[in-house]
Amino acid sequence: MLTVSNISVAYGAISALREITFNVEKGEIVTLIGANGAGKTTTLKCISGLIKPRQGEILFEGKKIDRLPAHQITKMGIVQVPEGRKPFVDLTVWENLLLGAFNRPKNEIATALERVFNSFPRLRERLHQRAGTLSGGELQMMAMARGLIANPKLLMLDEPSMGLSPLLVREIFSIIREINRAGTSILLVEQNAFMALKVAHRAYVLETGRIVLSGTASDLIEHPKVKAAYLGE
Amino acid sequence: MQQLINGIQLGFVYALIALGYTMVYGIVRLINFAHGDVFMVGAYLGFFALTSWHLPFPVAIILAMVGCALLGVFIERVAYKPLRRAARISALITAIGVSLFLEYFSSLKFVFGPYFRAYPRPFPIRTFTIAGITISNIQIIVLAVAILLMIALTIFVNRTKTGLAMRAVSFDHDTARLMGIDVDNIISITFGIGAALAGAGGVLYGIAYPQIHPFMGIMPGLKAFIAAVLGGIGIIPGALLGAIIMGIVEKLTEVYISSTLRDAAAFGILILVLLIRPSGILGKKRDEKV
Known part of the structure; x- marks a missing residue:
């Protein structure tokens, strides 16, 4: 479904990604784990079109997307839920969700909204509140709902667990699993490697802009190097 | 009271420019210094349309x-869009360049010409006196058109999908892109709408203060x-x-203190x-984006 081949990115003279290659198949949850600054967010931004890779190629459903503007990539069905949720704080929850559904026809929005409320019932009560008044967990839910309402084929989540209590983290991850079961492929970027590996099918480990390990999530969770570096054992 | 009405009238013309x-600024963080000259072009277009x-x-x-609107979009595409990722000062200097270009190009004999022109009155002036205050039909028209346009703008920004997209873009370009919004397109629409309002302001200014020339946009532009x-x-x-306060202060200074102090005020x-409140009356301190 998504094939990333040999992409490299540099910010000025500092190279952020070096010849990254990986893929996501239909129906999968794939996770990229790694420390701060390993290049996880940069990878997602490359796919969503916010950053243009210096070299390499990205294919989505057989089409080359690495030179397309971000809004067209979103229209094709790749939706990124950015790090830090990036809510439009001055707008209401409803307006935030409407923006998520920006390219959907008007007559589909009501049904899409109902589906989103099934996963995130709490948003229904908050619908006409300003997004700036929401708690961290609610903001993460709104950000995911805003992504889901676009009806993505591939949903990319950047650090969904960041800053949340363990209870909320568990809730968010169970929703991620549900979304995937309903048919959406997921590319998940996480610092919380343990949770990510538990929910994912396959995983890649990034270190300073390179992929250093890859495999099924259940293999990697047992890998001594992963255990030592990311699971704190 | 009479001067208050005159001040409000001037304020509404300023408001049409200030909105642009x-x-x-809200959407690309650029002070578009060519905006006052777009207002001038609007006055001339109205002039030729009428005469x-x-x-x-x-x-x-x-x-x-x-x-x-077409001029505004054209300026944005040609002058500002190539500088979208450049330092802000580059775009600012370019804006001043565009402003000077519009002023001097308009002054050429085969364009608008370097002289003052008397603006036509589309209808005879009639004045009404209500409770000791004199209002002319011109003033009523200026106020009515300006208010109508502002209501239309408010509805557009708050009730339409494009308006929502504008608010999203003004908050954060990248996140707006992730929603599937064509940010460049929204920026063009914003320039177009801002310029259209200034154009209407130009015509209203023309009928209210009936003399136009290619440099007429400078002062109202700065004041807006x-x-x-x-x-x-x-x-x-x-x-x-802000515009209504400006209009009233200006008129009151002119009448009660001295007309030479008007611009100084x-x-x-x-x-x-x-010095006191750089973020403005309704402005709030924005959190720095990380």
């Missing part, structure tokens, strides 16, 4: 608005800019509030705002 400053082509007044306003800063730049209701306001 504030909308463009050479003998069009009715409402058609003249619409023509000026459409012409200025001050109005936008006074109200809180980037905030749409702020532009209207306007710039004095700018200095005071920058």
Whole structure:
């Protein structure tokens, strides 16, 4: 479904990604784990079109997307839920969700909204509140709902667990699993490697802009190097 | 009281210009110094529509608005878009360049010509006296058209999908892109709408203060800019509030103190705002984006 081949990115003279290659198949949850600054967010931004890779190629459903503007990539069905949720704080929850559904026809929005409320019932009560008044967990839910309402084929989540209590983290991850079961492929970027590996099918480990390990999530969770570096054992 | 009415009339014309400053700033963080000259072009388009082509007044306003919208979009595409990722000072200097270009190009004999022209009155002036206050039909028209346009703008920004996209883009370009919004397109629309309002302002200014020339945009442009800063730049209701205050202060200074101090009062306001409350009356301190 998504094939990333040999992409490299540099910010000025500092190279952020070096010849990254990986893929996501239909129906999968794939996770990229790694420390701060390993290049996880940069990878997602490359796919969503916010950053243009210096070299390499990205294919989505057989089409080359690495030179397309971000809004067209979103229209094709790749939706990124950015790090830090990036809510439009001055707008209401409803307006935030409407923006998520920006390219959907008007007559589909009501049904899409109902589906989103099934996963995130709490948003229904908050619908006409300003997004700036929401708690961290609610903001993460709104950000995911805003992504889901676009009806993505591939949903990319950047650090969904960041800053949340363990209870909320568990809730968010169970929703991620549900979304995937309903048919959406997921590319998940996480610092919380343990949770990510538990929910994912396959995983890649990034270190300073390179992929250093890859495999099924259940293999990697047992890998001594992963255990030592990311699971704190 | 009489001067208050005159001040409000001037304020509404300023508001039409200030809205363009504030909308463009809100969306690309650029002070578009060519905006006052777009206002001038609007005045001229209305002038030719009324005199050479003998069009009715409402058609003249619409023509000026459409012409200025196209000019605004053209300026954005040619002058500012290539600098989107450059340092902000580059775009600012370019804006001053565009402004000078419009002024001097318009002064050429085969364009608008370097001289003053008397603006036509689309209808005879009639005045009404209500409770000791004299209001002319021109004043009523200026106020009515300006208010109508502002209501239309408010509905557009708050009730339409494109308006919602504009608010999203003004908050954060990248996140707006992730929603599937064509940010470049929204920026062009914003320039177009801002310029159209200035164009209407130009025609209204022409019928209210009936003399136009290619450099007429400089002072109203600067004052509308001050109005936008006074109200809180980037905030749409702020532009209207700031503009009305500016109009009233200017008229009162002119009548009760001295007409030579009129402009000084306007710039004095700018200095005071920058010293006391740089974010403007309705402005709030924005959290720094990480």
